[in-house]
Amino acid sequence: MPELNIAIDAMGGDNGPSIVIEALQRAVSNYPNTHFTVFGHQDQINPLLKQYHLKESTAVSVVHAEQTILMDDKPGQSLRSKPNSSMRLALQALANEQCHAMVCGGNTGALMTNAYFTVKTLPGVLRPALMTAIPNRVGGKSFLLDLGANASCDSDTLFQFGVMGSVAAEYLLDIEKPKISLLNMGEEEIKGSDVVRNAAARLSQCEGLNYNGFIEGNHLFSGRSDVIVCDGFVGNIALKSCEGLATFIIEQMRETLNSHWLYRFFFKFLQRRTHKSWDRLKPDHYNGASLIGLRQVVIKSHGSANAEAFYSAIQQAVAEAHEQLPDRIKNRVEAVLSEQP
Structure with missing residues (x-):
C-alpha cells in the first residue's frame, strides 16, 4: 500500500x-x-x-x-x-x-x-502564509514568508509566521534552532513601523524561538537568517524584484556572449568548472511555495x-x-x- x-x-x-x-x-x-x-x-x-x-x-x-x-x-x-x-x-x-x-x-x-x-x-x-525557499551564500537555503497571501499583517500574524517558518526550517532544512529575522528598512531597533517593532518584541521574548533581529533586503541571500518574515506586500515585491534582476542579468550576459565567439568559448570553459554553483542557483529548483x-x-x-x-x-x-x-x-x-x- x-x-x-x-x-x-x-x-x-x-x-x-x-x-x-x-x-x-x-x-x-x-x-x-x-x-x-x-x-x-x-x-x-x-x-x-x-x-x-x-x-x-x-x-x-x-x-x-x-x-x-x-x-x-x-x-x-x-x-x-x-x-x-x-x-x-x-x-x-x-x-x-x-x-x-x-x-x-x-x-x-x-x-x-x-x-x-x-x-x-x-x-x-490567524492566517496562512505563502513560504518559499531561497538560496543563500553559505551554501544552504533560507525560508521567506509571506509572499503575497496577506497584503497587510498585524504584529500577531507576523509573530505566528516566525513560529511556523521556524518549524519548517527545523524539519525541512534540518536546522537546529533556526535564526528568525524580520525584513525591515533598517537593522536598528527604532526602524520600521509599529507593527514590525511589536512583532520583533514578541519574537524576542519567546524563549522557544531564536530571534535574530531585523534584516535588510540586501541581506536576503546572505545566510544570516534561516527564516525571513514580512507581510505579503513586502515579500511579493522583494521576491519579484529579485526574479526580475536575475532575468535582467541573464539577458545581459546572453547579449554579451552572443557578441563574440571568444566570449562564448570562455563561458563554456568557466561553466564546466562552476557547474554545481550554477545548478544550485537554477530557479526551477526553488519552485513550490508552501501555503503554510x-x-x-x-x-x-x-x-x-x-x-x-x-x-x-x-x-x-x-x-x-x-x-x-x-x-x-x-x-x-x-x-x-x-x-x-
Missing part, C-alpha cells in the same frame, strides 16, 4: 496539463511508494498519460473534473461558481484526508480562497513553471507530507500560545 497519496491539479498554470504529466512521469519513477491522484478533464489527461507511458494503476489515478479555474478568475467567484473544478475537488480530497498533500500551479488568489474555506487553517493560526498554516499540505507551483520546476513542487509536497509538517506546526503554535500571558 502506498505511503502517501499526493493530489495533483493538472489544469492550473499557463502551460496546462502537458508539463504536469511530464513532471508526474519523473515523480512516479522516483517515488515508488507514493500514489498520485490527478484531478482534471479526463479527455485532456488520458492521452498525455498514454504519451508518457503512464496508466491508471497503483501509482496513478484520475479524477474527472468538468470545471477549470482560469488564471484570471476572481477568487471569490471561483469559490461560488466552480465547485466542480479540478482545484476544488483536489482540495476537498485533501480536506477529507483522502490525500496527504496537494500541488497546484493555478490561480494563486483562487487557491488561497478555496484552501482557506475547504482545508481551513490550523487551530490558533493550513491543516494539510498545499503547494503552489509557479504558473509559468516548466516540467522540471513542477517536479520540484511535487518534491516539496512529498517532503512536507513525510514530515507531517502541519501537525508539527500545530503542536508548536499550541505550545507557544499556551506560554503567552
Whole structure:
C-alpha cells in the first residue's frame, strides 16, 4: 500500500496539463511508494498519460473534473461558481484526508480562497502564509514568508509566521534552532513601523524561538537568517524584484556572449568548472511555495513553471507530507500560545 497519496491539479498554470504529466512521469519513477491522484478533464489527461507511458494503476489515478479555474478568475467567484473544478475537488480530497498533500500551479488568489474555506487553517493560526525557499551564500537555503497571501499583517500574524517558518526550517532544512529575522528598512531597533517593532518584541521574548533581529533586503541571500518574515506586500515585491534582476542579468550576459565567439568559448570553459554553483542557483529548483498554516499540505507551483520546476513542487509536497509538517506546526503554535500571558 502506498505511503502517501499526493493530489495533483493538472489544469492550473499557463502551460496546462502537458508539463504536469511530464513532471508526474519523473515523480512516479522516483517515488515508488507514493500514489498520485490527478484531478482534471479526463479527455485532456488520458492521452498525455498514454504519451508518457503512464496508466491508471497503483501509482496513478484520475479524477474527472468538468470545471477549470482560469488564471484570471476572481477568487471569490471561483469559490461560488466552480465547485466542480479540478482545484476544488483536489482540495476537498485533501480536506477529507483522502490525500496527504496537494500541488497546484493555478490561480494563486483562487487557491488561497478555496484552501482557506475547504482545508481551513490550523487551530490558533490567524492566517496562512505563502513560504518559499531561497538560496543563500553559505551554501544552504533560507525560508521567506509571506509572499503575497496577506497584503497587510498585524504584529500577531507576523509573530505566528516566525513560529511556523521556524518549524519548517527545523524539519525541512534540518536546522537546529533556526535564526528568525524580520525584513525591515533598517537593522536598528527604532526602524520600521509599529507593527514590525511589536512583532520583533514578541519574537524576542519567546524563549522557544531564536530571534535574530531585523534584516535588510540586501541581506536576503546572505545566510544570516534561516527564516525571513514580512507581510505579503513586502515579500511579493522583494521576491519579484529579485526574479526580475536575475532575468535582467541573464539577458545581459546572453547579449554579451552572443557578441563574440571568444566570449562564448570562455563561458563554456568557466561553466564546466562552476557547474554545481550554477545548478544550485537554477530557479526551477526553488519552485513550490508552501501555503503554510493550513491543516494539510498545499503547494503552489509557479504558473509559468516548466516540467522540471513542477517536479520540484511535487518534491516539496512529498517532503512536507513525510514530515507531517502541519501537525508539527500545530503542536508548536499550541505550545507557544499556551506560554503567552
